[in-house]
Amino acid sequence: MAGRLRAPTGRYGGKTAEERQAERRRRFLDAALQLFGDSPGYRGTTVAALSEAAGLSTRQFYEEFRTLEDVLAALHLQVNDWAEEAVLTAFTAAQDLPLAGRVTAIFRAYAGNVTADPRRIRITFVEIIGVSPRLEEQRLARRARWVDLICAEATAAAERGEAVTRDYRLPAAAFIGSVNGLLHDWSAGWVDATLDEVVEELVRQLLGILRPVGWGTGDAGRAPGDA
Template sequence: MAGRLKQSTGRYGGRTAEERQAERRRRFLDAALQLFGDSPGFRSTTVAALSEAAGLSTRQFYEEFCTLEDVLAVLHLQVNDWAEEAALNALAAARNLPLPERAVAIFHAYCANVASDPRRIRITFVEIIGVSPRMEEQRLARRSRWVGLLCAEAAAAAARGEAASRDYRIAAVGFIGSVNGLLHDWSAGWVDATLDEVVEELVRQLLGIMRPEGWRAELTTGIPRTGSP
């Protein structure tokens, strides 16, 4: 990353310079997850405080990052990567199940991953908001990625006759906003429900979007049918 201090090379303590750098980076990110995602939060954390929490020096911080915002950017993407991996693994395992069961499997995996650590929810839904134009661009780009994944799965379901054939982009944006808001409020204790109940509600909303009133599953001929049964 531009602006970092020159790193040492060679082996020390049985580890290469690259291994030592990876370890330092992991310690900074672990400390940032705690400080940004719990207390005092990103805006009240200093480089000195983060370095102390990581058990490292400020000099070592600037060998890895230019600013605290760089740390937040990496952490935000990491949290999203963990959740995406969980959702995609669940999708792969549930690929041959009917749409409702697939949706339950995917959302349960996603929600369980994000909710496994409340700090992850705060990082991705709270701390990144309003930090800078750069971070806002990253946040929206990552949301767009989720929108793309949802639209792709909706299109695949429509092609199989499991859902209405339509452009899902606007609906996907609105639905993902609902996912984020519900998970944040549930994590904050403002929604009195179990995680399973949260997943059930999200699945109901999604199926309502993909199977609107009046929609009927396609016949084996592949010709869509609508109207009352």
């Protein structure tokens, strides 16, 4: 019927309300990566400064987040998600390689992703530390996911006869501590080495856990199918 009002579509500027909200959130996180991950850092940033950097208002900030800590929490998860995605992609591509090749591909992907942007390192290893019990719990939970990933791959390797059969929970946790510490120190300029050298050292450490001295000799270490 002529002149009849159309039902509202919820679209403005060609975008739905959900799309506009996602864009606002992305802009706040992009601004947080810059301010938290560079200067002035999380503790030196205000809601007003973050909103200005995002090109949005403080009113819009409070529509998306309650506090700056919520932004840091979301950013920390995002940075870890990026690294995890890179690792899983590399793992899929390298699944038919021998153990040493798989390990190298996985850690090259992780290190390459994390160190590609120094701001990501600062978010992961510096800014998240000591903020609150809530963020400490989140940091340890994400760390546990990396431990689980190593344990799963190590156990699968042991079942294929490529590594020693053992409980990998403790050595995997110790290894993740080494990864975090070495990458942080390398990014801070405290380690005189190339990234390839750092990755090679981490690979040697992990292979030493998977294949300790003496493994592969005698019946206890013999891979299935060996004569």
